[in-house]
Amino acid sequence: MKSAPSPTPIASSFLSIWNMSFGFFGIQFGWGLQMGNMSSIYEYLGASESALPLLWLAAPITGLIIQPIIGHFSDRTWHPILGRRRPYFLVGAILASFSLFLMPRSSALWMAAGLLWILDASVNVSMEPFRAFVADLLPERQRTVGFAMQSVFIGAGAVLASKLPGWLHSQFGITSTSSPEHPIPQTVHLAFTIGAVVFLLSVLWTVVTTRETPPTDLNEFKKLQNEGMGEIATAIRSMPRTMRQLASVQFFTWMALFCMWIFFPVAVARDLLGASGPQDPLYPQGVTLANDSFAIYNLVAFFAAMAFLYLGRKFSARAIHTVSLLLGGIGLASVGLLPRGDNLSLLLGICFAGVGIAWASILSMPYAMLSASIPSSKMGVYMGIFNLFIVLPQILIAVIVSRAMEVFPQIHRLNVVTFGGACLILAAFLTLRVQQAHD
DSSP states (O other): OOOOOOOOOOOOOHHHHHHHHTHHHHHHHHHHHHHHHHHHHHHHTTOOGGGHHHHTTHHHHHHHHHHHHHHHHHHTOOBTTTBTTHHHHHHHHHHHHHHHHHGGGOOSHHHHHHHHHHHHHHHHHHHHHHHHHHHHHSOHHHHHHHHHHHHHHHHHHHHHHHHHHHHHHHHHOOOOOOOSSOOSOHHHHHHHHHHHHHHHHHHHHHHHHOOOOOOSOHHHHHHHTTOOTHHHHHHHHTOOHHHHHHHHHHHHHHHHHHHHHHHHHHHIIIIISOOOSTTSTHHHHHHHHHHHHHHHHHHHHHHHHHHHHHHTTTSOHHHHHHHHHHHHHHHHHHGGGOOOSTTHHHHHHHHHHHHHHHHHHHTTHHHHHHHTTSOGGGHHHHHHHHTHHHHHHHHHHHHHHHHHHHHOTTOOHHHHHHHHHHHHHHHHHHHTTOOOTTO
16 A cells, blocks of 8 residues: 655754653643542542443543544644644544543542543643654654653652642642542542643644644645555555554553552552541642652652753663663552652652653654654554554553452552553563664
């Protein structure tokens, strides 16, 4: 099958790479609020411990359905003003901002769960084409830097999102406790409202400041726009070797991250601080401590991503990713060994520094390895297919862990977090077998 004609990218300036990546600041601001607060929002609204993984299924299932489809269509889109990828950035940002605004105003569990489906679908519409966007606009030698720049903004957005609810309480006196009349704290209300504005404005910055180059042959491109969804199945069957090898790395990496995001905040509150439930004063303290740990790993990721801008010129993406995943796995697995006490905050910070290095690499190095092995005209659909290896392990974890926690009460939240650390260590060793395009 003939490929869509695509222009050859030329080298870009630092400012251009900054502008094309800035939208990820807002996207990750929204994600950071979700990761740090959704489990506690569910528990504030009455969710049981074993129900949390199933309530989180919105993210992987929407990704499973939407990402390959958006990738397929964004490869075949050309708007005379917005270009190829930017129409998806804009529509997704508007819908995601609307969902963020409504989320903390949920009055029932079903409403929060439904809004999470809408939010994750919208974020996927914005986020999936961003990976292809960088690969479209940058030559291969600059892609590691481009994806690392995305990681810088992801780290910055996530740090601010993680710290925001705590800052609103400590600096402005906004209440962080819940009550029967107001089950979701006011700090969460205001933080999600701010997140909605930041998400939209950040994506608009990239849309306004970055231009895409039209296909070299618009007539041929119009013919290829008529290709059906069967192109996705064809692309899956013809996945490059590097992509197949990275699939197992991504599988165990994102299994680990899903375990952490679902259970770490409530594990700190309940298992490390000993809170009896959402009404216990220790519960919001635990969630705040967990968000502080998330802020640390995102802050470390911010600086690690900037270091990768340099290291990416000296070392292979495979080497950087192997070491980073190993450090993250050791850090996350160590959480289960920490003693309760006055030093808990410091020890969690040390553990999550390793997670931060891994996170910076997760957001950049697999895509740098992948982009060199796939045709530029199919960058969107392959990036969407690649994300299947992110969402499938999350679905697996959600189904299996929820069932296991019902059957075996001795499995608690902290056990699942520690298991996530072991998965990251396994992913590090699997990275060693990945053969890059130039090998």
